[in-house]
Every structure is written in C-alpha cells, then in structure tokens.
Amino acid sequence: MSPPTRRGSVSPFPPIAEYGFLSDCETTCLVAPSGNIEWMCLPRPDDPSVFGSIIDRSAGGFRFGPERTMIPAGRRYLPGTNILETTWQTPNGWLIVTDCLIVGRWHRTQQRSNTHRRTPTDWDAEHVLLRLARCEHGSVDLTLLCEPNFDYGRRPGSWAYEDAGYGSAVTVPGGTGRAGDAVPARGGPDDGRRGPSERPGPRIRSHPDLTLRLRTDLRLGFDGRRAHARTTLAEGGTAFVALTWRASDPFLPTSYAEATAAVTRTTAFWRQWLSRGVFPDHPWRGHLQRSALALKGLTYAPTGALLAASTTSLPETPQGERNWDYRYSWIRDSTFALWGLYTLGLDYEANDFFSFIADVCENGDDLQIMYGVGGESRLDEQVLGHLSGYDGAFPVRVGNAAFSQRQHDLWGAILDSVYLHTRSRDYLSERLWPVLVRLVETAAEHWREPDCGIWEVRGELRHFTSSKVMCWVAADRGRRLAAMRGDAKTAARWAAVADEIHADVCANGLDERGVFTQCYGSKALDASLLLMPLLGFLPPTDPRVRATILAIADELTVDGLVLRYRVEETDDGLTGTEGAFLMCSFWLTSALVEIGEVVRARQHCERLLSFASPLDLYAEELDPSTGRHLGNFPQAFTHLALINAVMHVIRAEDAAGEPGPTPVS
Ligand SMILES: OC[C@H]1O[C@H](O[C@H]2O[C@H](CO)[C@@H](O)[C@H](O)[C@H]2O)[C@H](O)[C@@H](O)[C@@H]1O
Numbered sequence: 001m002s003p004p005t006r007r008g009s010v011s012p013f014p015p016i017a018e019y020g021f022l023s024d025c026e027t028t029c030l031v032a033p034s035g036n037i038e039w040m041c042l043p044r045p046d047d048p049s050v051f052g053s054i055i056d057r058s059a060g061g062f063r064f065g066p067e068r069t070m071i072p073a074g075r076r077y078l079p080g081t082n083i084l085e086t087t088w089q090t091p092n093g094w095l096i097v098t099d100c101l102i103v104g105r106w107h108r109t110q111q112r113s114n115t116h117r118r119t120p121t122d123w124d125a126e127h128v129l130l131r132l133a134r135c136e137h138g139s140v141d142l143t144l145l146c147e148p149n150f151d152y153g154r155r156p157g158s159w160a161y162e163d164a165g166y167g168s169a170v171t172v173p174g175g176t177g178r179a180g181d182a183v184p185a186r187g188g189p190d191d192g193r194r195g196p197s198e199r200p201g202p203r204i205r206s207h208p209d210l211t212l213r214l215r216t217d218l219r220l221g222f223d224g225r226r227a228h229a230r231t232t233l234a235e236g237g238t239a240f241v242a243l244t245w246r247a248s249d250p251f252l253p254t255s256y257a258e259a260t261a262a263v264t265r266t267t268a269f270w271r272q273w274l275s276r277g278v279f280p281d282h283p284w285r286g287h288l289q290r291s292a293l294a295l296k297g298l299t300y301a302p303t304g305a306l307l308a309a310s311t312t313s314l315p316e317t318p319q320g321e322r323n324w325d326y327r328y329s330w331i332r333d334s335t336f337a338l339w340g341l342y343t344l345g346l347d348y349e350a351n352d353f354f355s356f357i358a359d360v361c362e363n364g365d366d367l368q369i370m371y372g373v374g375g376e377s378r379l380d381e382q383v384l385g386h387l388s389g390y391d392g393a394f395p396v397r398v399g400n401a402a403f404s405q406r407q408h409d410l411w412g413a414i415l416d417s418v419y420l421h422t423r424s425r426d427y428l429s430e431r432l433w434p435v436l437v438r439l440v441e442t443a444a445e446h447w448r449e450p451d452c453g454i455w456e457v458r459g460e461l462r463h464f465t466s467s468k469v470m471c472w473v474a475a476d477r478g479r480r481l482a483a484m485r486g487d488a489k490t491a492a493r494w495a496a497v498a499d500e501i502h503a504d505v506c507a508n509g510l511d512e513r514g515v516f517t518q519c520y521g522s523k524a525l526d527a528s529l530l531l532m533p534l535l536g537f538l539p540p541t542d543p544r545v546r547a548t549i550l551a552i553a554d555e556l557t558v559d560g561l562v563l564r565y566r567v568e569e570t571d572d573g574l575t576g577t578e579g580a581f582l583m584c585s586f587w588l589t590s591a592l593v594e595i596g597e598v599v600r601a602r603q604h605c606e607r608l609l610s611f612a613s614p615l616d617l618y619a620e621e622l623d624p625s626t627g628r629h630l631g632n633f634p635q636a637f638t639h640l641a642l643i644n645a646v647m648h649v650i651r652a653e654d655a656a657g658e659p660g661p662t663p664v665s
Pocket residue numbers: 308324325326330332333400401402454455456457458572637
C-alpha cells in the first residue's frame with residue numbers, strides 16, 4: 001500500500017499525539033489524522049496487528065476519507081464518548097467522517113459467550129469497526145482503501161466477494177508476505193536474577209484464527225491485497241463501511257440508517273457509563289472526562305483486565321531502542337487506574353479487576369507483576385526484526401520480559417486498591433481474602449530483599465526505597481482490612497511488620513539532606529517517591545516529605561517536567577535517554593498540593609494540561625525540548641495521574657474558598 005503522506009513533514013509517520021483512539025472495551029485501534037487506521041490488533045488487543053502502519057508503513061492500513069485531502073479541518077470526540085468525528089474541507093465540499101467500534105445491547109441470550117468470564121452487563125462489543133461519511137456541503141470525492149496485513153505485516157491476505165454484489169468481501173491471512181524473523185529479545189530475564197523465564201503456564205497467542213468481513217454501500221474492487229472503493233458524494237450524500245472479525249453471527253449494517261443506529265447505540269453506551277461518574281463543574285472537566293474514557297477504553301471487558309496502553313514499541317526516545325510492548329495488564333498500572341476511576345466515583349471496574357486477580361492466582365500460583373488480558377502468564381519478549389519501527393525506532397518488541405521480574409511494589413498496589421474500595425463499600429469478597437492474606441505474608445517475607453523496582457529496571461537488583469514503601473503499604477492496608485474483618489490478632493501482627501518496614505525506610509532511605517533517595521545508600525532522586533505523601537507513609541507536613549518533593553521538583557525536572565530518574569545515575573540496563581515521564585509530572589502536582597504549595601501546583605498542572613494532544617490524550621512521556629509525545633499511546637499511567645492531579649488542585653482550591661467549582665454529578 002502506498003500510505004497517505006503528510007505534506008510539509010519529513011517523516012511519513014504522524015506525531016504520536018495526533019492519533020485518535022477507539023475502543024469497544026475489547027478491541028482498540030488508532031486513527032491517523034489522514035483517516036487511516038494505522039494500529040489494530042485482532043481479535044484481542046495483544047494479538048498480532050492487522051493494521052500496523054504505525055510501526056511500519058507497509059504493515060497495513062484502512063483509510064476512509066476524501067480522495068486527495070490528507071489534513072482534516074478538525075477532529076473531535078462526540079462529547080462523552082470514544083466516537084471520533086473528523087471534518088474535512090476539500091476543494092469542492094465538506095465531509096464529516098464518524099468512526100467507532102460498535103457497542104450494542106447484550107445479545108447473547110441463547111448462546112453464552114466463550115470469552116467472557118465476568119458477569120455480563122447490559123452492553124457488549126459487537127466486534128465491528130464502523131465508518132460513516134456524510135457530505136455536508138458541495139460535493140466530495142470519497143475513497144475507501146482497506147489493506148490488512150495480518151500477523152504484524154507478515155501475512156497479507158487477498159479479498160474475495162462474499163455474494164453476487166459488490167458490497168461484501170472477505171479475507172483471511174494468506175499469501176507469503178515478507179519472511180518473518182522474530183527472534184528472542186536480548187536483555188531479557190535469563191540472567192537468573194528475575195526468576196525463571198521458562199515458566200509453566202499459558203503464553204500469549206501468536207496466530208489467532210481470523211476472518212475479516214467488509215460490508216459497504218459502495219462498490220468494492222480488489223487490487224492484490226487491497227479492497228478499494230470510490231464515489232462522489234453530492235451534498236447530503238452518505239456512505240458507510242463496516243469491518244467485522246466476529247466468526248459467528250456477525251452484525252453488519254446493511255444500510256446507512258442501520259449504521260447510524262449503531263452509532264446511536266454506541267453513544268448511549270459511553271454516555272451512560274460516564275454518567276455514573278461525578279465530575280466537578282470546572283473548566284478542566286473535559287480533561288477529566290477524556291481521561292476517564294481513555295481508561296475505560298483500555299479495559300478488556302471479558303476478563304476485567306486493564307491494558308497499560310494500546311500499542312507496542314512507540315519510542316521513548318526518537319529513533320531510540322527504549323521500545324516496549326504495553327498491551328498487557330500490569331497489576332501496578334491497573335490498580336493505579338482503578339484509583340483514578342474511583343476518584344471520579346467510577347468504581348465498578350474494580351470488581352471485575354479483582355476477580356481477574358483472583359482468577360490468576362487463586363490456585364496457589366505466585367502473583368506475577370503482569371499478565372496477558374486473558375490471564376496468560378508467559379509474555380515472552382521477542383524482537384520483530386522485519387518491522388522498521390515507528391519513525392525508525394528499532395527494535396519493535398512484542399511480549400515483555402518484565403513479566404518475570406521481581407517487583408516488590410506489587411503486593412502493596414493490590415492491597416491499597418482493595419482497601420480503598422472495601423472502605424467505601426464495606427464489602428470484601430470472600431474469594432479474594434485468602435489471596436490478600438498470601439500477598440501480605442509474601443511482602444512480610446520478602447521486603448528486605450532487593451528487586452527491579454517500580455520502573456522495571458533491567459540492571460542490577462537494588463534496595464529501591466519506593467519498593468520498601470509499597471511493602472509498608474501492603475502490611476498497613478492488610479492490617480486495616482484484617483481489623484475490618486474483626487481479626488485483631490492478624491491485624492496486630494501485620495501492624496508490627498508495617499512498623500518495622502517504616503523504621504527501616506526512615507533509617508536507610510534518606511540522604512544527609514534529609515531527602516528520600518532512589519535506593520538505600522544512593523544519592524540519586526527518584527520520582528516514585530512523590531507517592532510518599534499520597535500513600536500516607538508520612539504526613540505531608542513532615543520535613544522529610546517536603547524536602548523530597550521539593551528536591552524532585554527542583555532537581556529531577558527538565559523545564560519543569562519530571563524525569564523518572566536520571567539515566568546517567570541509574571543502572572537500568574539500557575542505553576540512550578528518555579523523555580520526561582508524564583505520570584510523574586502529574587504526581588508532582590498532587591504532591592505539591594499535599595505539601596501546601598497550591599499555587600505552584602496549579603501552575604504546574606495548567607502547563608501539563610497544555611501539552612494534551614488535539615484530542616486531549618497523552619502518551620507515556622514528553623520530549624521537553626519539543627513538546628512532542630513519546631512512548632506508547634494512549635497511556636493509562638498518564639491519564640490516571642492526570643485525574644489525581646486535577647482533582648487535587650480543584651479540591652484544594654475549593655477548600656481554600658477560591659471561586660470556582662461546585663461538585664455535580
Ligand atoms: O524502563 C524499562 C522498562 O520500561 C517499561 O516499563 C514501564 O512501563 C510499565 C507499563 O506501563 C510500567 O509498569 C513501568 O513502571 C514502566 O517503567 C517496560 O515495560 C519494561 O519492560 C522495561 O524494563
């Protein structure tokens with residue numbers, strides 16, 4: 001396929017922040033400003049890509065838009081939804097394209113779903129990507145170009161008509177394509193420090209069965225692996241195209257009217273979900289709602305898992321090697337995301353995630369730091385050597401070697417999340433309690449040992465201060481939960497563990513300035529310590545907490561944006577630099593509020609919000625010198641920390657009696 005090019009730009013790859021994100025809470029995809037779908041993995045978000053132009057311009061795409069115009073006049077989400085609307089001005093007219101992944105009413109009444117493990121809701125993904133076009137003024141030449149390239153660009157298919165007409169086509173992975181050369185990643189976990197890489201347990205799938213069906217009211221033709229259609233729409237003229245990957249009983253609209261009805265249903269789904277939240281009547285409300293919708297869009301409804309991001313290998317350094325696969329469910333990222341949703345009153349997702357946790361370790365298996373969205377425990381990392389990478393950032397990795405690392409924040413992340421949700425509901429699942437007991441006991445047993453830390457470094461194991469703090473969280477929240485259950489004996493035992501860890505951190509985690517540092521005995525700063533006041537390890541008024549927050553704000557920032565750590569001071573096992581970490585930057589806002597620096601916090605927050613993408617989305621990192629987004633996209637970490645930061649500022653200003661927000665639902 002000759003990909004649509006962006007005029008006036010050297011790179012054919014759109015900036016990361018210019019992609020639109022679609023989701024039906026099972027499948028996600030990214031839409032370039034040109035109207036080309038450049039990232040979509042089917043049927044699961046961690047399956048191989050079908051449209052992969054974002055990581056190699058020849059790895060497949062699906063464009064629906066005006067014939068020769070590539071730069072839209074405007075793009076927006078329909079308010080309160082993950083439905084994207086793109087307006088085009090062409091030489092002869094105006095066109096609006098609406099894109100969504102359809103969500104409909106739960107329809108499986110006779111035949112139960114074989115993928116869903118969670119309790120059905122009223123809604124379910126239809127497994128259809130739907131695109132609608134309507135000419136608003138004048139006339140517009142519309143083009144449809146659907147060129148899947150299965151298995152990360154290694155298996156182009158060829159299309160065939162499905163019936164006697166021109167409007168239905170089908171394709172399966174086939175043809176020879178380019179020779180794939182997946183090789184195991186270097187720098188993986190096989191150095192004996194991170195536990196066995198040859199773990200038993202299910203792996204992520206590499207070649208799912210897949211058939212794609214296309215239906216449109218245009219006339220399709222085929223050219224090799226490409227399905228193509230073109231027409232001239234007069235004013236008021238419409239067209240639609242729908243793509244499904246559902247094997248049995250697929251719903252595909254047969255008319256524009258049916259297609260618009262599907263958009264209406266999908267709109268209702270998103271708005272109904274968002275309406276359960278409580279959002280302040282504040283100018284930043286839009287940022288909160290977009291972040292909530294992005295987090296919900298990163299959930300995987302059948303199992304309750306949450307993705308860290310929807311992509312793999314978008315680079316943390318332009319043309320760099322810090323490229324990772326984030327299409328998995330990290331316990332840390334997921335529990336932090338639940339915290340963000342909880343802050344907005346959206347707590348239903350927590351039930352499903354806790355059931356997911358119980359699923360993966362109920363049978364006595366040790367809890368890992370991350371899983372596939374189906375609960376798979378083996379996420380072996382590979383380099384896809386046949387792909388060029390985003391804008392020359394090589395390698396492209398699939399799988400993630402961090403899956404078998406030792407990261408001691410794990411236990412505290414879950415305990416904190418369960419405590420938060422139990423406290424507000426006064427209910428704790430009996431199925432989960434034995435799992436939690438095991439986690440607290442594991443933290444009590446292992447907190448003195450070194451680990452890879454919250455940033456999953458691939459260098460030597462260290463005594464990371466934040467890992468110890470999170471072990472304290474495990475024991476502290478454990479003792480509170482035990483007390484809530486009336487188990488005073490266990491509560492007292494875990495309280496003693498918490499006290500011991502606390503004393504150890506205060507004795508060994510500080511430098512001579514009274515600032516908490518990255519590791520015991522080191523002088524390096526680490527942004528994970530911004531969590532200290534947020535987790536209640538010490539009161540925000542404590543001089544050590546204040547000194548740590550201010551040291552990070554002043555010394556671990558570039559142009560006010562926070563680095564996770566300085567790569568030159570930290571053995572992370574990698575080369576090259578990385579951008580400012582957006583989650584940590586938003587954490588700084590929250591921490592500044594906690595220590596009473598509300599004016600500074602607001603200015604900082606305002607600046608961070610100014611870096612939002614045109615659609616108010618965020619990647620993982622930002623290049624402080626250019627303002628460009630870096631890393632995987634959209635990234636749950638950034639959005640969950642944004643929610644926390646914005647709510648901190650709003651509540652602090654409210655409490656101070658500033659004019660402004662009134663909480664409303
Ligand atoms: O810095 C090297 C590590 O980078 C990735 O980890 C980061 O992303 C994770 C998912 O959001 C997050 O949980 C972690 O805190 C981040 O540091 C990558 O996944 C690792 O494999 C890599 O070692």
